[in-house]
Amino acid sequence: MVVQTFTAKDYKTSVHNTWCPGCGDFAILNSVQNALVELQVPPHMVAVVSGIGCSGKSPHYINAYGFHTLHGRALPSATGVKLANPKLTVVAVGGDGDGFGIGAGYFINTGRRNVDMTYLVFDNQVYGLTKGQASPTMNKGDKAKGMAEAAVQDSVNPLALAISAGYTFVARGYALQPRSLAQIIAEAIRHRGTSFVDIMQTCPVYNDLHDKDWYGEKLDGRPRLYQLDDTDFDPVVHDPRDPEEIIAKKVQAIAKSYEWGARIPTGILYKLETSTYEDSMAAGRPRGMESVLDPNLTDRDLTRLIDALR
Numbered sequence: 065m066v067v068q069t070f071t072a073k074d075y076k077t078s079v080h081n082t083w084c085p086g087c088g089d090f091a092i093l094n095s096v097q098n099a100l101v102e103l104q105v106p107p108h109m110v111a112v113v114s115g116i117g118c119s120g121k122s123p124h125y126i127n128a129y130g131f132h133t134l135h136g137r138a139l140p141s142a143t144g145v146k147l148a149n150p151k152l153t154v155v156a157v158g159g160d161g162d163g164f165g166i167g168a169g170y171f172i173n174t175g176r177r178n179v180d181m182t183y184l185v186f187d188n189q190v191y192g193l194t195k196g197q198a199s200p201t202m203n204k205g206d207k208a209k210g211m212a213e214a215a216v217q218d219s220v221n222p223l224a225l226a227i228s229a230g231y232t233f234v235a236r237g238y239a240l241q242p243r244s245l246a247q248i249i250a251e252a253i254r255h256r257g258t259s260f261v262d263i264m265q266t267c268p269v270y271n272d273l274h275d276k277d278w279y280g281e282k283l284d285g286r287p288r289l290y291q292l293d294d295t296d297f298d299p300v301v302h303d304p305r306d307p308e309e310i311i312a313k314k315v316q317a318i319a320k321s322y323e324w325g326a327r328i329p330t331g332i333l334y335k336l337e338t339s340t341y342e343d344s345m346a347a348g349r350p351r352g353m354e355s356v357l358d359p360n361l362t363d364r365d366l367t368r369l370i371d372a373l374r
């Protein structure tokens with residue numbers, strides 16, 4: 065039997081890409097495709113689900129099943145895709161405005177479920193598609209070039225939010241470090257449970273505050289960005305049955321997530337191996353859910369399920 069091996073070109077499409085030249089999204093797209101190469105997931109076993117925004121166009125550029133949904137609705141749609149076909153590798157993608165503004169409620173409640181899927185946020189601190197307004201991750205008082213005035217609201221910390229909400233894999237990556245970003249994304253997809261990766265993304269058109277020079281800057285001889293892998297930071301909960309260790313690792317990760325400025329850590333902040341939503345459903349099997357969890361779902365089963373839910 066010939067073992068098929070997939071290369072990056074197997075995950076690419078010929079759809080014309082409309083991102084601006086120099087956009088950090090290109091590097092993130094390549095990192096996602098390289099992560100899939102590393103994992104050797106066949107394209108027909110991958111589903112990429114997005115919301116609205118520049119990054120929302122990603123499913124068009126990845127050769128896999130794609131679902132470009134409504135603003136802020138990538139996560140509930142991805143949850144539905146995964147529960148309907150648990151064999152698929154499901155990757156939800158979106159921007160910071162889509163995920164932490166319009167989709168904030170879904171962002172929190174997806175963390176509480178721990179469905180086995182991955183959420184990647186292309187975080188550039190602006191609403192790029194609508195010409196650079198401040199998104200929820202823009203710091204209060206900052207003013208990027210598309211904004212009429214400085215941001216008047218405090219920013220949210222998506223990593224701290226994710227850790228509190230229950231995501232079992234939380235990491236930060238940087239678009240322009242594609243090799244380490246691809247590794248983080250591969251680890252996120254490999255993780256059994258909901259993974260969240262906040263990806264610092266350059267938007268050369270609207271974010272002139274945090275551009276590639278700012279991220280690449282050295283201060284006091286030390287690069288602004290550093291990798292947690294190069295330190296003795298340990299994000300892993302070693303005993304998932306020990307609530308004290310879980311809380312200690314969450315506190316450690318949240319403290320690390322607030323390191324932003326002269327030094328910014330990248331890599332995995334928190335990782336917990338525990339039961340997933342699918343495990344809980346399989347154990348409890350509420351009425352009507354049996355066929356959703358059955359990988360051999362047929363049209364007749366689906367009809368029965370819809371009737372049961374009426």
Ligand code: SF4
Nearest residue numbers: 083084087118192267
């Ligand atoms: Fe990229 Fe910004 Fe252009 Fe959107 S507006 S495609 S985020 S450079």
Ligand code: MG
Nearest residue numbers: 159160188190
């Ligand atoms: Mg954005």
